Amino acid sequence: MTHYLLAVHGPAERDEYGNYGSEAEMNDALTATGAFNDRLRADGYWVFAGGLEPVSTSTVVDGRGDRPLHSDGPYLETKEALGGFWVIDAPDLDVALRLAAEGSRACRGAVEVRPFEGLG
Amino acid sequence: MAEQAADVRPPPDGAAAVARVFREEYGRIIASLVRRFGDIDLAEESAGEALVAAMERWPASGVPPNPGGWLTTTASRRAIDRIRRESQREAKHQAAVMSHDDTPHASTGPVEDDRLRLLFTCCHPALAPEARVALTLRLLGGLTVAETAAAFLVPETTMAQRITRAKRKIASARVPYRVPEAADLPERLDGVLTVLFLVFNEGYLATGRGEPVRAELTGEAIRLTRILRGLLPEEAEVTGLLALELLVEARREARIRNGQLVPLEEQDRAGWDRALISEGHELVRRCLATNRPGRYQVLAAINAVHTDARTARDTDWAQVVALYDRLARLDPSPIVALNRAVAVAELDGPEVALALVDRLPLAGYHAWHVARADLLRRLGRSDEARAAYDAAIAATANTAEREYLTRKRGELG
Numbered sequence: 001m002t003h004y005l006l007a008v009h010g011p012a013e014r015d016e017y018g019n020y021g022s023e024a025e026m027n028d029a030l031t032a033t034g035a036f037n038d039r040l041r042a043d044g045y046w047v048f049a050g051g052l053e054p055v056s057t058s059t060v061v062d063g064r065g066d067r068p069l070h071s072d073g074p075y076l077e078t079k080e081a082l083g084g085f086w087v088i089d090a091p092d093l094d095v096a097l098r099l100a101a102e103g104s105r106a107c108r109g110a111v112e113v114r115p116f117e118g119l120g
Numbered sequence: 121m122a123e124q125a126a127d128v129r130p131p132p133d134g135a136a137a138v139a140r141v142f143r144e145e146y147g148r149i150i151a152s153l154v155r156r157f158g159d160i161d162l163a164e165e166s167a168g169e170a171l172v173a174a175m176e177r178w179p180a181s182g183v184p185p186n187p188g189g190w191l192t193t194t195a196s197r198r199a200i201d202r203i204r205r206e207s208q209r210e211a212k213h214q215a216a217v218m219s220h221d222d223t224p225h226a227s228t229g230p231v232e233d234d235r236l237r238l239l240f241t242c243c244h245p246a247l248a249p250e251a252r253v254a255l256t257l258r259l260l261g262g263l264t265v266a267e268t269a270a271a272f273l274v275p276e277t278t279m280a281q282r283i284t285r286a287k288r289k290i291a292s293a294r295v296p297y298r299v300p301e302a303a304d305l306p307e308r309l310d311g312v313l314t315v316l317f318l319v320f321n322e323g324y325l326a327t328g329r330g331e332p333v334r335a336e337l338t339g340e341a342i343r344l345t346r347i348l349r350g351l352l353p354e355e356a357e358v359t360g361l362l363a364l365e366l367l368v369e370a371r372r373e374a375r376i377r378n379g380q381l382v383p384l385e386e387q388d389r390a391g392w393d394r395a396l397i398s399e400g401h402e403l404v405r406r407c408l409a410t411n412r413p414g415r416y417q418v419l420a421a422i423n424a425v426h427t428d429a430r431t432a433r434d435t436d437w438a439q440v441v442a443l444y445d446r447l448a449r450l451d452p453s454p455i456v457a458l459n460r461a462v463a464v465a466e467l468d469g470p471e472v473a474l475a476l477v478d479r480l481p482l483a484g485y486h487a488w489h490v491a492r493a494d495l496l497r498r499l500g501r502s503d504e505a506r507a508a509y510d511a512a513i514a515a516t517a518n519t520a521e522r523e524y525l526t527r528k529r530g531e532l533g
Contacts, residue, residue, distance in 0.1 A: 002294045092296040093246055094304070115293045 051084035146262030151234035332520030360417030363403035367423035370396035385432035486515035
């Protein structure tokens with residue numbers, strides 16, 4: 001089994017309904033994503049998942065010097081940012097891609113599938 | 121396997137003969153080793169060591185009765201040695217082992233061919249399209265990295281990097297080594313057909329300076345297409361591709377004479393393989409009955425018209441042009457337009473065809489220069505024809521095609 005990151009990238013700037021368009025759309029997406037998460041757990045693929053607060057809430061820390069340096073906001077100026085992710089445990093890429101397609105449909109975003117290094 | 125047992129091979133005349141046998145058996149060796157050890161690099165390295173062993177032994181002792189079996193067994197032993205050595209060094213050599221599945225899928229029935237599994241791995245949609253063909257030619261076709269690079273007109277280092285990157289992705293992302301399940305099969309099929317057709321074409325007219333026609337590649341493409349058809353008898357495009365390959369393969373012997381390519385209209389039709397032609401025609405009829413036309417089926421139908429004609433003059437060119445019109449609607453590429461124009465020349469004359477050809481943005485494509493040269497020659501425009509032949513010769517490395525074009529250039533008035 002291998003651990004895969006299923007990363008959902010979205011616009012760095014979010015509107016009132018988290019870029020889903022409307023409150024109804026947003027609720028539909030949240031419900032579908034919740035149901036997908038339940039299936040991941042039931043089928044034994046679940047490791048971890050979560051949606052992230054907007055990038056404006058993030059802080060970057062650089063601890064390489066004598067004293068840690070802090071800066072607010074995203075690490076890189078970008079229009080796209082990580083909006084949420086799953087970590088799943090799957091036997092191979094075909095299974096990971098199938099789950100990613102389901103997750104993408106549920107959360108209404110494209111999903112990047114990336115294996116973790118070494119034994120998952 | 122029966123096809124192996126039936127092989128009778130002459131004694132080798134040295135390293136070149138060993139290399140030829142090795143290449144013919146390469147796909148089988150690699151596929152078998154990947155299935156057993158789940159590691160493409162290990163399979164390739166061990167196959168390379170088996171080649172060295174064969175080079176040392178065969179010239180003296182002769183080629184064994186089952187060279188593929190000998191090479192696979194030798195390579196397997198080397199792989200086991202390698203795993204032992206490496207597992208002593210680092211315990212985590214298992215990390216990169218690919219995922220594979222030995223249990224037969226209910227949907228795939230009797231298909232248990234290692235090369236077919238490897239084919240689906242090489243053609244996996246997670247790999248870049250250019251990497252899919254490269255891997256298939258390298259791992260199943262046994263082309264060297266240099267030959268694969270030549271087939272794509274890229275520098276060898278670029279191709280080496282492309283192949284290495286794809287293999288690394290297969291290992292670390294765990295691209296599975298198996299025939300996809302029934303639900304995923306139709307989707308995965310398109311990519312496999314594209315790759316098989318490219319492999320067939322590389323055999324039909326090799327891009328490199330070596331053998332001008334590589335029967336082992338056309339044979340391999342046909343073999344894999346046959347297996348695929350056994351797996352998906354209802355898929356009309358698989359049937360179409362097989363029909364196309366058979367109807368082209370039927371003319372293979374007649375296509376080369378004295379090291380020169382012989383164009384369709386000059387071929388000795390008595391040299392065509394009648395068994396392959398009737399099989400191809402039967403498959404085309406089945407496609408027509410199914411009535412779900414696609415690119416490969418139309419190409420097969422065009423070749424059915426050609427192989428139906430007793431002489432080149434008997435060819436039903438109106439039918440050929442009509443089929444190209446149909447193909448152009450399915451695949452509106454300039455290469456289809458070029459082939460259509462060549463057929464138009466037979467119907468409406470070279471002047472009309474030349475106007476069509478000159479309009480196409482294909483100055484980097486050798487077949488465009490070949491078509492222009494031929495049309496200009498027929499129009500008696502010798503100086504322009506000579507320049508076009510020069511451009512065509514410069515654009516191809518295939519020795520038989522160069523010989524043919526050089527002769528035609530020499531015959532200009």
